[in-house]
Amino acid sequence: MENYINLTLKVWRQKNAREKGRFETYQVKNISTDSSFLEMLDILNEQLINEGQEPVAFDHDCREGICGMCSLYINGRPHGPDDDITTCQLHMRKFKNGETIWIEPWRSAGFPVIKDLIVNRTAFDQIIAAGGYVSVNTGGVPDANAIPIPKDDADEAMDAASCIGCGACVAACKNGSAMLFVSAKVSQLALLPQGRVEAARRAKNMVAKMDELGFGNCTNTGACEVECPKGISVANIARLNREFLKAKLQD
Amino acid sequence: MSNLLSSSIGKKLLMGLSGLFLMMFLLVHLTVNALLLVPDGGEFYNAAAHFMATNPFIKVMEPMLAIGFLVHILWGVKLTLENQKARGNSRYASGNKTTGVTWASQNMLVLGITIFAFLVLHIAQFWVKMKLVGDPRLEGIDITIGGVSTHVENAYALVNYTFSYLWVVIVYIIAGVGLALHLSHGFWSSFQTIGFSNQIWRQRLSVLGSIYAWVVGLGFALIALLQYLFYQPV
Structure with a gap:
């Protein structure tokens, strides 16, 4: 059954590899629970662009779970709170209305951050x-x-x-x-x-x-x-x- | 060869092999300790301790054991430091919610330090007294081994006296649990590191490892506790 939820997002923003990053808080409203996590981020970015702000940079490509491009460390787990899936296959039905979602880049010395949520x-x-x-x-x-x-x-x-x-x-x-x-x-x-x-x-x-x-x-x-x-x-x-x-x- | 030992897998091989060696030592140690529970006033235990102290094979193995401990400790610290560097300085703000990972496997260094702290005390309590400075309680006694009267150190008296203190027994129980946790990951992990594991053997080694770890860890703790409770001279 399709539902609509409102969420608070804590997103890692970092201008480039050299500058220090920080978490920014964003609100997104009326997100369909049938949408994927990356579609939710697309909605956030459209919202940011309309407000004249810079969109959040994140990796994505095939969006069908076979290319390995999407990353994101979501609420304490790589690819978020579901098993055996990539982030593009994570659906918003895994989250509750009013929930706060932490979105971070991979963190490892071998994978330095390039910008926002994208690592090298x-x-x-x-x-x-x-x-x-x-x-x-x-x-x-x-x-x-x-x-x-x-x-x-x-x-x-x-x-x-x-x-x-x-x-x-x-x-x-x-x-x-x-x-x-x-x-x-x-x-x-x-x-x-x-x-x-x-x-x-x-x-x-x-x-x-x-x-x-x-x-x-x-x-x-x-x-x-x-x-x-x-x-x-x-x-x-x-x-x-x-x-x-x-x-x-x-x- | 130096090339092998400077690679990540080579360094882990040293950890795995030294770990396997130390695990064999623990089995021998536990077997001898179990004789403390024979209710004969320590005669059997003293005979075994005498055998261990005089047997040429054990004399060779003693320095080997020291090297085994040293390699395991030094490389353990070295690998952990390298891993912290590889992990980087940034931490995840949303923590770690990965399920199904054992606590022991993520805290091997902490458990290792606990065991090391115990080892220092343990060596000071027994090895130093038996091999270096001596102790009045070790005063030689005559026992009969296989019909021959032999003059041996009374190691049992020292052990029995040491375990008459409650704090010593409590330390041994804590160390025993720490050791069991360390081994519960270490047993399987050492086989995995030397390449001896696959889908089937992983299950077998995990089960075997759990049994081994708790038998050894709790075995040492239990012997100390039983000595305190039931073997003290009235």
Whole structure:
């Protein structure tokens, strides 16, 4: 049933990376409980523009939960008070009329704030560039059944591959660790024969890049797994540890 | 190798391996302590303590144990400091409402410091007296081990006397609970860190870890409490 609610928003405003930020309080009225969280922010921004103020900057793209662009730390949780979803899939029915909503950017040394609610997540791209791929050898298309892959491995690889690189794992981690992200990216390839060829080099290079960029050391609290919108398992982190240690001991 | 140990996973490997080593030590320690509950005036316990003090294997393991503790403490502090830096200075104003994360897993340093504080007291109470300065209560006695009369230190008398103080027992109970919480995360976590875990083993290791943690933590506390309650000379 569609309802309309009024809300108080405490939004983090920060002019640029260098200046100090602060919380601003805004009121929004008559928000449909069927609207998404980002639509609610669109309404806020329209209101701000009409009042001659600068709109709130926030990341968003596909708005169907598959691109990993939207972020936001809402009322104490990355992607807000719902499980296994991105912020664009969070609906206003999760909030009560008259509620105060705190909206903050990801906070981690590896993800510095660029403006308002937008953080710089290029560190993830750099980690991928360090080895999160299979070197392509073009040629004839092989038969689909030419390389048999056990169903369990294929399933686990697909589960790992569902990581959208949103950074919620880092945002939720008390250690600012990117291990869940890196482990998903290493696992999705390490589990498949095509990815095995470069597995050792990949694990070493991606971990080295992760350390270099200043992400923290995993202490296995499991907060990342809880907040991951795609339910990536920390079992992948054990696999990454295995892959990395094996690769190092082979040297 | 130095390259391995300077990486994040390498540093954690040291934490995991030293943790596993210390957990094995705790099992041995608890087994010997359990002999304090044999109601024979401490004869069996003294025999075991004599064996532990004279056995060449234990003599080698003693410095290894010291190194194990040192590595675990130093790297634990180092990793925590690095993690605070990686986390950055900004805190979330709306707090942390992530559910399903154990308290112990987020407070391993605090629990570790609690255990360390206890360890200092514990070493001063027993190790220093037994190995360095001596204590009148350790005055040698003759016991029969396997039919042979042997002259041994009366370690039982010192332990029994120490546990006659209520404050000591209370400290041991607090430390026992702290240790159990530390281990309840540490057990699973050490296996995860060395790469020995997956979807299935995670459940098994968590259950096993909880059992191990509370048996060890409460075991030490219970032995101290029982010594205070039932084993004091009238």
